[in-house]
Amino acid sequence: EVQLVESGGALVQPGGSLRLSCAASGFTFSSYEMNWVRQAPGKGLEWVSYISSGGTIYYADSVKGRFTISRDNAKNSLYLQMNSLRAEDTAVYYCARETGSRDYFDYWGQGTLVTVSS
Amino acid sequence: DIQMTQSPSSLSASVGDRVTITCRASQSISSFLNWYQHKPGKAPKLLIYAASSLQSGVPSRFSGGGSGTDFTLTISSLQAEDFATYYCQQSYSTPRSFGQGTKLEIK
Numbered sequence: 001e002v003q004l005v006e007s008g009g010a011l012v013q014p015g016g017s018l019r020l021s022c023a024a025s026g027f028t029f030s031s032y033e034m035n036w037v038r039q040a041p042g043k044g045l046e047w048v049s050y051i052s053s054g055g056t057i058y059y060a061d062s063v064k065g066r067f068t069i070s071r072d073n074a075k076n077s078l079y080l081q082m083n084s085l086r087a088e089d090t091a092v093y094y095c096a097r098e099t100g101s102r103d104y105f106d107y108w109g110q111g112t113l114v115t116v117s118s
Numbered sequence: 119d120i121q122m123t124q125s126p127s128s129l130s131a132s133v134g135d136r137v138t139i140t141c142r143a144s145q146s147i148s149s150f151l152n153w154y155q156h157k158p159g160k161a162p163k164l165l166i167y168a169a170s171s172l173q174s175g176v177p178s179r180f181s182g183g184g185s186g187t188d189f190t191l192t193i194s195s196l197q198a199e200d201f202a203t204y205y206c207q208q209s210y211s212t213p214r215s216f217g218q219g220t221k222l223e224i225k
Contacts, residue, residue, distance in 0.1 A: 035214070037162075044219040045154075045162065045205050050212060058212045094161065103209035104152040104167035111161065 002026040002107045004095050009112030016085050016116070022078040022095030022109055030073035033098040035105060036080050038091035048093070049080065063089075085116045120144050120208050124217035130225040135196045139220045141189045141206035150210035153182055153191045156219075157202045165204075166191060196222075 008020040022034070036048040049069040050058045057069055068081040078095050092113050096105040121144040131137050141151065149169035156162040164173045166182035169189055179194040193200055201224050206217040 044203075045156070045207075045216045047207075047214040047216065050214070060213050096162075098209075100167060102150055102152070102168040103214075104164060105154070105162075105207070106164050106167075106173065108161040108163070 002097070004097065004107055004109035006093060006095055006109045006112035009093065009114045011115045011117065012085055013118050014086060014116055017081070017083045018085065018114060020080040020082065020093055020112060020114070022080075024076045024078065024095075024097075027097070029071075029076040033103070034071060034078045035096045035098055036069060036078075037094045037096055037105070037108075038089075039094070039111075040088070040091040043091075046091075050098070051078070082114070085114075087116050090114060090116045119213055120147060120211060120215055122206055122208055122215050122217040124204075124206055124220050126220060127218065128221040128223065130223050131196055132225045133196050133198055137193050137196060137222065139191045139204055139206075139222075141184075141191070141217050143187045143189075143208055143210075146186045147208045147210035149185050150208055151182075151184065151189045152207045152209060153180075154205045154207065155200075155202045156205060162205070198224075 003025045005023045033052045035050045051069045066084045070079045092111040094111045095109045097107040099106050123142045151169045153166040154162045170182045181192050183190045203219045203221045
């Protein structure tokens, strides 16, 4: 059974840093592209970042230069290093597996809450 | 960047109703269009991929259509468990933009 479990969410002050993790199981993690998607309170889904199986990386403009996505295939884990956090980064962060020739997100985690507030 | 616009933003309907949600892309995305269902406190769930392909395990009352810039998600006969927020998403290019969501509520 495919499982994605996020962790690392917390309350952090503006300007602070946080590292989110996503533990994957039930599939060959190294073969899949992975994404981070977030949902701010009362808002819709917002794509944040992508990493391919080969290490190609993309970011949303809203987080470029502040967030870093990475993966450790030996540990079946995906990460999101979040620096210079702002109030507008407050959201539930989901990791999602991307698959297929049409690049859809077929499995998602339950999410981890990041709150940026003083 | 490709902008995705859904309509309506919210919708009230009754069990047994047929409902259709539309999604428009700001440029042609061929059939690189996916639909997700999201309930509060839960992981989003893939319903339809490549515009019209039903994800495994998703009930056949869900269907998708369209290509190019205009797409639809139809639920043929609403069930109680279908009341949720629905999002379209384009996977034609990065950033993988989502529509703003359509909240389906019980009438």
